[in-house]
Amino acid sequence: MDEPAAKSAAHLATPAMAFNTRCVHGGDARNPSGHVSPPICLSTAFVLPDPEIGARRAADVSSDEFYGRWGSRNAREFESLIASLEEADEAVAAASGLAIIGTIAQTFLRHGDHCIASYDSYAEVRILLQDLAERGGIEITFVRSTDTQNFANALRPNTRLIFTETPANPTLNLVDIQALANLSRAAGCLLVVDSTFASPVNQQPLAWGADIVVHSATKYLGGHSDAVAGVCAGSAALMAQVRHSFSFHGPHLDPFTAWLLCRGVRTLHLRVRQQNANALHLARFLEAHAAVAQVMYPGLSSHPQYRLAQQQMRGGGGMVCFSLKGGRDAALALLDNLRLIKMAVSLGGVSSTLTHPGSMTHNLLSPAERALAGIDEGLLRFSVGIEEAVDLERDLAQGLNGR
Numbered sequence: 142m143d144e145p146a147a148k149s150a151a152h153l154a155t156p157a158m159a160f161n162t163r164c165v166h167g168g169d170a171r172n173p174s175g176h177v178s179p180p181i182c183l184s185t186a187f188v189l190p191d192p193e194i195g196a197r198r199a200a201d202v203s204s205d206e207f208y209g210r211w212g213s214r215n216a217r218e219f220e221s222l223i224a225s226l227e228e229a230d231e232a233v234a235a236a237s238g239l240a241i242i243g244t245i246a247q248t249f250l251r252h253g254d255h256c257i258a259s260y261d262s263y264a265e266v267r268i269l270l271q272d273l274a275e276r277g278g279i280e281i282t283f284v285r286s287t288d289t290q291n292f293a294n295a296l297r298p299n300t301r302l303i304f305t306e307t308p309a310n311p312t313l314n315l316v317d318i319q320a321l322a323n324l325s326r327a328a329g330c331l332l333v334v335d336s337t338f339a340s341p342v343n344q345q346p347l348a349w350g351a352d353i354v355v356h357s358a359t360k361y362l363g364g365h366s367d368a369v370a371g372v373c374a375g376s377a378a379l380m381a382q383v384r385h386s387f388s389f390h391g392p393h394l395d396p397f398t399a400w401l402l403c404r405g406v407r408t409l410h411l412r413v414r415q416q417n418a419n420a421l422h423l424a425r426f427l428e429a430h431a432a433v434a435q436v437m438y439p440g441l442s443s444h445p446q447y448r449l450a451q452q453q454m455r456g457g458g459g460m461v462c463f464s465l466k467g468g469r470d471a472a473l474a475l476l477d478n479l480r481l482i483k484m485a486v487s488l489g490g491v492s493s494t495l496t497h498p499g500s501m502t503h504n505l506l507s508p509a510e511r512a513l514a515g516i517d518e519g520l521l522r523f524s525v526g527i528e529e530a531v532d533l534e535r536d537l538a539q540g541l542n543g544r
């Protein structure tokens with residue numbers, strides 16, 4: 142066998158270990174090097190021991206010892222880490238969240254197929270799917286995702302894929318994964334769930350019956366705002382199909398980024414636990430503040446789907462959305478007044494950031510599309526970091542009162 146060391150370490154990645162332990166050790170089987178911190182392997186080609194092994198690796202796109210576009214050792218370590226956290230057979234990582242979502246769409250949707258997605262999907266995902274529909278002869282129906290019945294009503298005989306996101310960006314609407322999985326299984330189509338906002342700490346879509354879970358690893362998995370990547374996980378059969386089209390489309394994850402992601406995931410459980418606690422604290426603070434019109438947070442009992450959140454999620458996550466009574470002007474003024482909390486897009490990092498989706502992340506959508514996605518002009522999206530909650534609260538208080 143090629144990899145005796147990897148084989149002997151395979152037991153380390155078993156789901157029997159606690160989640161926290163798997164964050165640290167879930168990729169160990171892919172790091173047979175003996176280094177506690179795995180080396181970065183930059184080589185794009187590998188010496189083939191003999192022609193037979195060369196031919197075998199050439200026929201196996203999952204090999205990490207053949208050619209760089211198929212993936213590096215570091216990318217494989219990250220993939221096995223995520224497979225371990227999601228309790229999936231396998232994972233496939235790519236150069237961005239969009240790259241892996243695009244690869245999934247290209248893998249499973251063919252000319253004439255129908256796909257159902259939600260209005261409040263990540264804006265660029267919506268644009269990607271619309272583009273596929275226009276160029277690729279694929280039909281897309283967008284639905285309101287909070288009611289499973291809307292998906293049922295949209296089903297057609299040629300529906301091949303249901304793509305959804307929970308909690309949704311930026312509305313924090315939830316999808317009942319189990320109900321949707323029952324529906325999609327009965328209809329014979331695939332359910333893909335973007336679980337970026339929850340991270341594997343707070344939600345496991347595969348355990349509720351989803352076929353594929355997707356993450357923008359740029360967010361919580363990397364966690365330090367310094368790596369762009371995406372990853373999906375699911376059964377060996379589905380991942381083999383994704384990997385096959387991946388190896389030809391080429392959205393490869395570079396070794397250094399994969400290394401940064403593995404480093405990030407080792408503290409995922411600690412970071413997200415702190416973010417859950419901070420976000421709940423600040424959501425309560427905002428809800429009680431006179432200048433605030435509405436707060437959306439899955440961990441607040443005022444969330445319209447609070448019961449579903451309690452059932453499906455282990456924590457409310459680090460994302461809070463709120464709107465101010467003063468609308469857009471007040472929202473922009475708050476962004477300007479903050480000192481500690483940074484005005485920035487993206488999310489899931491250790492630093493708290495605040496975004497105005499209407500002008501910053503969802504500006505590519507038309508006003509009508511924004512309205513359908515539930516984004517009003519006064520909405521703010523708060524990515525709560527791992528700072529001490531009292532410091533964040535003080536910054537928000539001075540920002541809100543200073544207007």
Ligand SMILES: *Cc1c(COP(=O)(O)O)cnc(C)c1O
Nearest residue numbers: 237238239263310337357359370
């Ligand atoms: C950021 C994000 C994406 C896209 O990921 P990239 O890494 O930016 O390509 C997809 N879905 C959600 C929910 C996101 O937050």
